Every structure is written in structure tokens, then in C-alpha cells.
Amino acid sequence: MLKITFTETGLWLEPSTEPLETVVAERVKLHACARRPLMVQPTTASIPFPQGLPGLHTLARFAEVELVPCDRHWVEVTLSGLWIAEEPDQAEGLFLADLRPHLEQRILSLWHLAQQTQFTEVGSSVS
Numbered sequence: 044m045l046k047i048t049f050t051e052t053g054l055w056l057e058p059s060t061e062p063l064e065t066v067v068a069e070r071v072k073l074h075a076c077a078r079r080p081l082m083v084q085p086t087t088a089s090i091p092f093p094q095g096l097p098g099l100h101t102l103a104r105f106a107e108v109e110l111v112p113c114d115r116h117w118v119e120v121t122l123s124g125l126w127i128a129e130e131p132d133q134a135e136g137l138f139l140a141d142l143r144p145h146l147e148q149r150i151l152s153l154w155h156l157a158q159q160t161q162f163t164e165v166g167s168s169v170s
Contacts, residue, residue: 045147047138056154063141086126088138089119
């Protein structure tokens, strides 16, 4: 399963070996104990990737993924899954996508490559 954490400063991807049901049950229990509201709903989430990222367009062969061009520099990879947040319209929360291991690993590898590429581009333009 792929966990995508959305925060006000960006997003973070990580794999999880726990079943989707277990992660959701743990979140519900945590919020119930803390007496905090919790909303869980099926939806889609998008991960932005630089357009020229090597191997990005190979994701198009997977039915679970949709590649959506944003502009000439960016493509969003859209996945279906569960959104977990305290409020329905909250931009911060956790998105869980139950994907095939090969697809999950491919998305994670591309995301890590994109992070390195962006860091390198930013670092080189500063000096």
C-alpha cells in the first residue's frame, strides 16, 4: 500500500506493509481516543511530477494510474484510494492507495528521483 501524507508544506510518499483495513482501523481508534473528528472517504489524489522525468510515461500502461498533463512542465499521476482527514475539505491528511507492489515501487522510485532532480535544479540555480 502507498501512503501519501499531505501537509501544508508539501507531500510525502512512503510504502506500508500493513493492510489498508488495519491502517484505517488504527486511525479511527486514535481519533476516537483523542475525541477528534475523522472523515474517511473514497476519492482520488494526484502527485505532481516534472514532465521530463525519465520513465514517468511508463506509468500510463497501468490501469490504476491516470497521467494528467498540468502544463508544459508538470504531469499529475492520479490514483484512487481513501482520504483520511479531520474535515471533509481539509487539504492536509493521509491518502492510502492499495496498489500492486510493482506499481507502488515504480511510483516511489519516480517520486524520489523527482525530489533529487528538483533539489539539484534549485541548488544549481542558486550558486
